[in-house]
Amino acid sequence: MRRAIFPGSFDPVTNGHLDIIERGCKLFDEIIIAILVNPEKKPMFTIDERREMIAEVVMSIKQNQCRLLVEDFRGLLVQYAVERSADAIVRGIRAISDYEYELQMALMNRRLEPRIETVFMMPAEVYSYVSSRLVKEVFLLGGSVEGLVPPSVEERMRKKNGLK
Numbered sequence: 001m002r003r004a005i006f007p008g009s010f011d012p013v014t015n016g017h018l019d020i021i022e023r024g025c026k027l028f029d030e031i032i033i034a035i036l037v038n039p040e041k042k043p044m045f046t047i048d049e050r051r052e053m054i055a056e057v058v059m060s061i062k063q064n065q066c067r068l069l070v071e072d073f074r075g076l077l078v079q080y081a082v083e084r085s086a087d088a089i090v091r092g093i094r095a096i097s098d099y100e101y102e103l104q105m106a107l108m109n110r111r112l113e114p115r116i117e118t119v120f121m122m123p124a125e126v127y128s129y130v131s132s133r134l135v136k137e138v139f140l141l142g143g144s145v146e147g148l149v150p151p152s153v154e155e156r157m158r159k160k161n162g163l164k
């Protein structure tokens with residue numbers, strides 16, 4: 001049984017995240033989508049809302065391919081990964097600009113916990129410029145985010161911001 005952790009803020013979950021989860025499902029028997037509780041950030045959605053949104057949208061991923069769990073965690077990622085007996089941490093790489101930071105994190109995590117491997121995955125090109133941050137920015141300025149996030153997430157963004 002191979003278990004991976006896919007950690008992130010997921011504020012909100014995008015089609016880019018889903019693309020990585022689907023690809024990860026080809027490599028792992030189980031993926032724990034782990035929402036980082038970060039009191040420093042000012043999020044659009046609460047942890048509970050984010051968990052609900054992820055649970056909703058991953059149902060569309062064939063559950064026979066791999067098992068998907070949604071959890072939240074605080075503190076050191078590698079410590080959480082060990083507690084959950086994970087083999088690997090999955091991270092998405094969109095562009096070279098992601099690589100530098102991700103490499104640094106991966107090497108630090110390896111130093112802290114050599115048993116856990118970091119696996120980088122590339123999304124489909126159409127998602128290579130999609131980030132939760134940019135999706136929120138475009139949405140709040142009145143632009144369309146259709147196709148960048150699942151319809152249920154778009155709906156929640158409208159409700160959250162008092163739009164119809």
Ligand SMILES: Nc1ncnc2c1ncn2[C@@H]1O[C@H](COP(=O)(O)OP(=O)(O)O)[C@@H](O)[C@H]1O
Pocket residue numbers: 007008009010011014015016017020090091092093094098122123127128129130131132
């Ligand atoms: N469009 C995308 N394509 C591929 N990977 C992505 C995309 N958006 C985010 N990711 C990856 O998903 C993971 C979680 O991202 P995010 O929710 O922004 O949390 P974090 O705060 O850790 O960056 C990261 O590995 C990030 O690189």
Ligand SMILES: [Mg+2]
Pocket residue numbers: 131
């Ligand atoms: Mg990010």
